[in-house]
Amino acid sequence: MIMFSTTRRELGKWALGAGAAAAAPGFARAQQGKSRITVAQVSDVLTLDPTVDSSAIGINVFLNLYDQLAEIRSDGSVGPLIAESWESADEQKTWTFKLRSGIRFHDGSPLTIDDVIWTFKKIMADAKSPVRAYLTQVTSIEKLDGDRLQFKLAAPFVTFDRQVTLVSIVPQKAYETLGPQQFSLTPVGSGPFKVSRWVKDSALELEAFPDYWGGRPKVDQVVVKPVPAEASRAAALISGELDIVPVLPPTLVDSLANKPGVNIIKVKANRAVYGGINVTNPLLSNVKLRQAINHAIDRDAIVTRLLRGAGIPLGQIAAPVLFGHDPDLKPPAYDVALAKKLLEESGYKGEPIPFQYPNNRWAFADQVAQAVGNYLKVAGLNVQLQPMEFSAFFPLWVGDKLPALYMFSLGITIMDADLILNLEYESGVSHGYWRSAEVDALAKQQRAEKDPAKRKEIMSRIWKLSQEAAPYFPLYSEVQAYGVRDGVNWTPRADERLKFKDASVKR
Amino acid sequence: MMRFVIKRVVQAGLTIAGVLTVGFVLIRAAGDPVALLLPENATADDAARMRAALGLDLPLWRQYLMFMADALRGDLGMSFRQQTSAVGLVLERLPATMELALAAFAIGVILAFGLDLTLRVVGSQRLRHAVLWVALTRQAIPTFWFGLLMILLFSVTLRWLPALGRGTPGHLILPAFTLGTYELALYLRLLESSFREQETHDYVRTAYAKGLGRGQVVLREMLPNVLLPMVTVAGLNLGVLLGGTVVTETVFSWPGVGRLIVQAVSQRDYPVVVAGVLMTSLIFVALNLLVDLLYAVLDPRVRLA
Numbered sequence: 130m131i132m133f134s135t136t137r138r139e140l141g142k143w144a145l146g147a148g149a150a151a152a153a154p155g156f157a158r159a160q161q162g163k164s165r166i167t168v169a170q171v172s173d174v175l176t177l178d179p180t181v182d183s184s185a186i187g188i189n190v191f192l193n194l195y196d197q198l199a200e201i202r203s204d205g206s207v208g209p210l211i212a213e214s215w216e217s218a219d220e221q222k223t224w225t226f227k228l229r230s231g232i233r234f235h236d237g238s239p240l241t242i243d244d245v246i247w248t249f250k251k252i253m254a255d256a257k258s259p260v261r262a263y264l265t266q267v268t269s270i271e272k273l274d275g276d277r278l279q280f281k282l283a284a285p286f287v288t289f290d291r292q293v294t295l296v297s298i299v300p301q302k303a304y305e306t307l308g309p310q311q312f313s314l315t316p317v318g319s320g321p322f323k324v325s326r327w328v329k330d331s332a333l334e335l336e337a338f339p340d341y342w343g344g345r346p347k348v349d350q351v352v353v354k355p356v357p358a359e360a361s362r363a364a365a366l367i368s369g370e371l372d373i374v375p376v377l378p379p380t381l382v383d384s385l386a387n388k389p390g391v392n393i394i395k396v397k398a399n400r401a402v403y404g405g406i407n408v409t410n411p412l413l414s415n416v417k418l419r420q421a422i423n424h425a426i427d428r429d430a431i432v433t434r435l436l437r438g439a440g441i442p443l444g445q446i447a448a449p450v451l452f453g454h455d456p457d458l459k460p461p462a463y464d465v466a467l468a469k470k471l472l473e474e475s476g477y478k479g480e481p482i483p484f485q486y487p488n489n490r491w492a493f494a495d496q497v498a499q500a501v502g503n504y505l506k507v508a509g510l511n512v513q514l515q516p517m518e519f520s521a522f523f524p525l526w527v528g529d530k531l532p533a534l535y536m537f538s539l540g541i542t543i544m545d546a547d548l549i550l551n552l553e554y555e556s557g558v559s560h561g562y563w564r565s566a567e568v569d570a571l572a573k574q575q576r577a578e579k580d581p582a583k584r585k586e587i588m589s590r591i592w593k594l595s596q597e598a599a600p601y602f603p604l605y606s607e608v609q610a611y612g613v614r615d616g617v618n619w620t621p622r623a624d625e626r627l628k629f630k631d632a633s634v635k636r
Numbered sequence: 637m638m639r640f641v642i643k644r645v646v647q648a649g650l651t652i653a654g655v656l657t658v659g660f661v662l663i664r665a666a667g668d669p670v671a672l673l674l675p676e677n678a679t680a681d682d683a684a685r686m687r688a689a690l691g692l693d694l695p696l697w698r699q700y701l702m703f704m705a706d707a708l709r710g711d712l713g714m715s716f717r718q719q720t721s722a723v724g725l726v727l728e729r730l731p732a733t734m735e736l737a738l739a740a741f742a743i744g745v746i747l748a749f750g751l752d753l754t755l756r757v758v759g760s761q762r763l764r765h766a767v768l769w770v771a772l773t774r775q776a777i778p779t780f781w782f783g784l785l786m787i788l789l790f791s792v793t794l795r796w797l798p799a800l801g802r803g804t805p806g807h808l809i810l811p812a813f814t815l816g817t818y819e820l821a822l823y824l825r826l827l828e829s830s831f832r833e834q835e836t837h838d839y840v841r842t843a844y845a846k847g848l849g850r851g852q853v854v855l856r857e858m859l860p861n862v863l864l865p866m867v868t869v870a871g872l873n874l875g876v877l878l879g880g881t882v883v884t885e886t887v888f889s890w891p892g893v894g895r896l897i898v899q900a901v902s903q904r905d906y907p908v909v910v911a912g913v914l915m916t917s918l919i920f921v922a923l924n925l926l927v928d929l930l931y932a933v934l935d936p937r938v939r940l941a
Contacts (some may be wrong), residue, residue, distance in 0.1 A: 151688060178719075183675045219789040257719065259675060261685075262674050262675050265678075291775070310720060313731045328802075329728060329729075329891060330729065330891030330892075331803070331889070354801060354888045356800055358784075358886050358887050360785060360887075361800065361887055364791060364792050364799055365791070365799050365800050368795060370798060370799055371800070471849060518902065519902075520904065521667060524667055524668050527678075527683075528671065539676070552676055552677055558679060
């Protein structure tokens with residue numbers, strides 16, 4: 130399986146080279162006087178019920194079918210949606226949202242504050258729902274009056290307004306009438322699009338909701354097609370069967386760029402790729418050895434040569450597009466002599482060091498891991514690469530069971546680095562292995578801090594502490610490429626989400 | 637005959653129980669689904685709650701007994717991911733899989749018999765070998781690669797046929813042809829070796845000596861004997877096709893059972909995996925039975941007992 134995925138990718142590249150001669154426009158396009166955009170996802174959405182699915186594939190669809198209290202805007206900031214305004218108090222532990230009036234669901238019924246509260250309570254009561262994990266901090270939801278509701282949280286949570294962008298509001302009445310099974314197939318939302326047809330694993334057809342409160346979408350139809358094979362996605366983009374193919378692998382970008390009718394749009398993404406070090410492993414507990422690792426890697430070469438420019442070298446595990454990224458903190462300098470010196474001082478004797486990574490989660494994981502492995506070998510580290518399936522790797526990451534070195538990536542969809550502290554730094558909750566009382570305190574402090582400038586400053590301090598103690602070796606953040614057909618006016622986003630309200634077609 | 641059927645049904649029941657047990661154990665050995673279900677920032681408490689809600693916190697033997705008791709009633713549980721019946725999910729994909737499998741099977745069998753018998757009766761041996769060579773070359777090409785070539789030629793270059801999905805008859809052509817031509821080589825090779833084996837028998841020489849024409853010897857005398865191994869192979873092979881053809885389904889985005897099962901495996905969606913495996917084994921058991929019955933019809937020497 131492992132080798133197969135690489136081979137497939139290579140075959141795909143080859144295949145496209147072979148088909149380079151082809152390019153007559155306009156096949157397979159339905160001409161019914163309706164404008165339509167067809168977009169590929171890697172697999173099909175599993176359910177259309179947003180209260181039970183937190184997958185990225187699912188959320189990409191939910192964002193078009195439903196409204197949320199707030200939304201992450203394309204510039205990464207958080208803005209109003211169902212809630213027209215909100216305020217936080219009590220060290221970010223109390224959040225009061227004021228709802229907009231005049232929002233209607235697809236069945237014509239009004240979206241009320243009771244629908245909002247019911248949706249949140251339903252999710253929080255469902256232990257089987259992964260969405261519940263987004264709301265672990267919520268202790269109570271209260272209706273203050275006809276259009277204001279208040280959340281009380283167990284702890285300060287300055288990014289709670291970003292957190293609620295992940296919760297799609299469903300209509301209580303329709304949900305209860307249809308029942309969960311039927312609702313998951315023929316849902317009722319209040320978003321800019323409604324479902325017109327869903328053939329599982331084949332196509333999900335969305336239709337513009339003419340009465341959308343934020344204005345009718347410019348495109349009449351959006352068809353979401355699950356296309357698991359990378360090379361097939363690319364071929365269908367050339368043939369015109371697909372209009373948008375998200376996140377193309379770097380290998381395919383060049384061959385697609387010169388195809389008539391196909392445009393490549395690049396976007397700096399929220400995904401950071403980095404190495405982690407289990408500092409509790411006696412072999413890796415020495416800070417000099419960890420710094421040696423950081424200086425041994427030529428991040429610039431990886432980005433320019435291997436990724437063909439599809440990355441930005443990083444010295445912190447937060448991508449530049451995230452709130453909290455410090456642009457002044459440079460990656461550790463590539464200096465083999467220094468790395469060798471540090472390694473010698475650390476007393477390392479050439480013991481084997483396993484290096485685990487998932488190779489089917491993001492583009493070029495194998496190639497980057499091999500390059501990193503080689504840089505570390507050159508510096509004198511006896512690194513042993515262990516590629517694995519993401520589904521085998523991820524439980525190890527969650528269970529804190531990675532023995533030595535590993536490579537991982539995080540795409541922070543709430544676009545705020547606060548989540549990184551939660552996931553990789555803080556004692557008790559994170560899946561990192563390095564513990565620092567100072568970082569713990571700083572993380573807590575910024576989570577209760579309202580002033581963005583102060584939060585940024587605190588985060589910078591954390592990144593600097595991390596760079597000194599070197600529990601990570603940040604590598605790069607992705608610059609993602611989207612394939613978009615001529616005439617389709619749509620801009621990809623830094624958070625990998627697919628939203629079509631403002632998309633339009635002119636052919 | 638009746639005794640034979642009863643005996644086979646009992647055997648099938650044991651086989652299915654065995655398959656369910658192996659499926660239950662293997663997929664659990666593959667890893668914990670809870671980590672993959674939850675978002676990255678889920679707490680240990682979230683995980684524990686979900687594990688309890690899915691019944692995965694119980695001792696394995698209790699899980700197994702409950703699973704088998706439910707399975708006996710035809711209930712393999714709800715998909716962890718989709719919170720809907722796992723059997724239902726598999727059955728939903730079955731029409732697409734059957735459509736592709738039967739089309740590919742038909743292409744393979746019809747082409748194989750058509751080409752082989754025609755060329756055997758009227759053509760030269762050289763031509764027949766050339767056809768076999770072409771078919772083997774196709775079979776030697778990985779299906780993933782061949783499928784892509786088909787897409788590049790017929791969808792990208794000529795723009796005759798769609799590359800993705802299912803819907804119109806046009807959607808079926810490329811995947812069915814890709815899969816069917818792979819099958820073709822299998823049957824052609826088997827026909828070639830079976831006929832060659834039959835040619836060594838005395839009855840063939842006798843038939844020619846009696847003055848029968850080539851067509852009569854091939855079609856009337858040899859073909860019935862050649863059919864026997866073909867039925868076995870074709871039956872089992874149809875089972876393979878009906879169990880889902882992951883690679884072809886992936887290349888052409890065909891919404892079949894294979895993709896469902898593969899996705900379920902990578903998500904550790906236990907109930908869906910087991911439902912898929914169960915369906916595949918049921919198909920195999922049924923086809924095996926059918927092959928045995930056909931044998932009795934085709935070969936008078938075989939008596940069912």
